[in-house]
Amino acid sequence: GAVVSQHPSRVICKSGTSVKIECRSLDFQATTMFWYRQFPKKSLMLMATSNEGSKATYEQGVEKDKFLINHASLTLSTLTVTSAHPEDSSFYICSAPTILMGPPEAFFGQGTRLTVV
Amino acid sequence: AQSVTQLGSHVSVSEGALVLLRCNYSSSVPPYLFWYVQYPNQGLQLLLKYTSAATLVKGINGFEAEFKKSETSFHLTKPSAHMSDAAEYFCAVSEWTGNQFYFGTGTSLTVIP
Numbered sequence: 001g002a003v004v005s006q007h008p009s010r011v012i013c014k015s016g017t018s019v020k021i022e023c024r025s026l027d028f029q030a031t032t033m034f035w036y037r038q039f040p041k042k043s044l045m046l047m048a049t050s051n052e053g054s055k056a057t058y059e060q061g062v063e064k065d066k067f068l069i070n071h072a073s074l075t076l077s078t079l080t081v082t083s084a085h086p087e088d089s090s091f092y093i094c095s096a097p098t099i100l101m102g103p104p105e106a107f108f109g110q111g112t113r114l115t116v117v
Numbered sequence: 118a119q120s121v122t123q124l125g126s127h128v129s130v131s132e133g134a135l136v137l138l139r140c141n142y143s144s145s146v147p148p149y150l151f152w153y154v155q156y157p158n159q160g161l162q163l164l165l166k167y168t169s170a171a172t173l174v175k176g177i178n179g180f181e182a183e184f185k186k187s188e189t190s191f192h193l194t195k196p197s198a199h200m201s202d203a204a205e206y207f208c209a210v211s212e213w214t215g216n217q218f219y220f221g222t223g224t225s226l227t228v229i230p
Contacts, residue, residue, distance in 0.1 A: 004160075006160065034218070041225070042222075042223070043207065043220055043221065043222040043223045044161075044207070044220050044223075049217075091158070093160050093161070095161075095218070097211070097218065103149050103166070103168035103169075104149055104211050104212075104218075105151070105163065105166060106151070106161075106209070106211070106218050107163075108153075108160035108161040108162070109160050110159055110160045111158065111159060111160045113158060
């Protein structure tokens with residue numbers, strides 16, 4: 001199957017700093033990527049849909065200025081958590097859907113554990 | 118609009134016992150249905166998917182799921198639980214474009230030795 005690589009897998013940052021998370025589709029082009037946030041023992045919460053070459057679509061309640069998304073190429077989307085605070089600590093997961101190999105399927109990155117101290 | 122409901126946020130089974138994780142969907146059009154598994158601190162891995170071919174779908178690690186249109190269900194089963202099956206399981210639905218996936222709230226499976 002297709003591979004989505006997410007980096008870093010774990011990051012610890014100081015409060016007030018910014019953190020960038022990268023999501024790459026390694027063997028297919030992804031015009032769309034999804035960014036999720038997952039709280040402990042909870043399901044995936046869709047934060048935004050990243051669209052190559054255009055602005056991301058944010059879900060209601062997600063701060064656009066806090067979570068900056070850039071989808072500059074067909075294989076790379078980035079999520080930048082700006083001015084991070086402890087409440088931003090969470091597990092962030094990216095996903096890229098593809099229908100290139102038949103019916104749609106979502107491929108997930110390994111996730112990024114963000115801890116803001 | 119599409120949505121997925123997973124009944125039971127926590128399921129415990131004994132090792133060797135049947136695993137049954139429930140998923141019901143609502144969709145205005147024939148959907149694609151998926152089951153994903155998530156191990157701690159990892160992303161989601163596809164277990165199996167229904168794409169309007171056979172209604173009984175076999176996946177990895179001995180799991181299978183049956184699409185029942187009349188019941189709008191896509192329950193996940195495994196005849197004999199293994200300790201390594203302990204994980205979080207998510208049911209998801211997508212329409213044909215794949216531009217949106219809707220996930221259930223997840224079911225945490227515990228396997229008791």
